[in-house]
Amino acid sequence: MIFRIAPEAPVTAGPAPPDEDFGRPHVATWILLGVSAAGLGVVAGLGGYSLSLEDCKPTRSDEEVDEIVAMRIGADVGLGVGAASGLAAVMVGVVSASSEAQEDPHGIGWAPVVGPTTRGLMGWTRF
Numbered sequence: 001m002i003f004r005i006a007p008e009a010p011v012t013a014g015p016a017p018p019d020e021d022f023g024r025p026h027v028a029t030w031i032l033l034g035v036s037a038a039g040l041g042v043v044a045g046l047g048g049y050s051l052s053l054e055d056c057k058p059t060r061s062d063e064e065v066d067e068i069v070a071m072r073i074g075a076d077v078g079l080g081v082g083a084a085s086g087l088a089a090v091m092v093g094v095v096s097a098s099s100e101a102q103e104d105p106h107g108i109g110w111a112p113v114v115g116p117t118t119r120g121l122m123g124w125t126r127f
Helices: 027-054 062-103
Strands: 107-114 119-126
Touching: 027 062
Parallel strands: none
Antiparallel strands: 107 119
16 A cells, blocks of 8 residues: 655635725714814805805994804804814824724834824834
């Protein structure tokens, strides 16, 4: 009897199917972008309306002038909310993309670095 021991042929798999969620923004990014758009819409609406009412400002009563001032304050608040949520949407998108990249064992990545004495951008590569 002859027994021959040979190594099995290596099993090679094709490329892994792409992850369905990879590259998609986190749901919080979309929510924050919606809040940002609403805030900027408030700026456009209240700011534009208050500017149209200002044309007749000398003939307006004190109550009407106070209403115009309140609209301007509302527009300023809308601008602040829109800008802050837009910035937060960008940060959530960057952080979620960085965390997805960290799950990949190979590749290149980057992340913001903020510390008591350090601020900047950190990059890495894995092979």
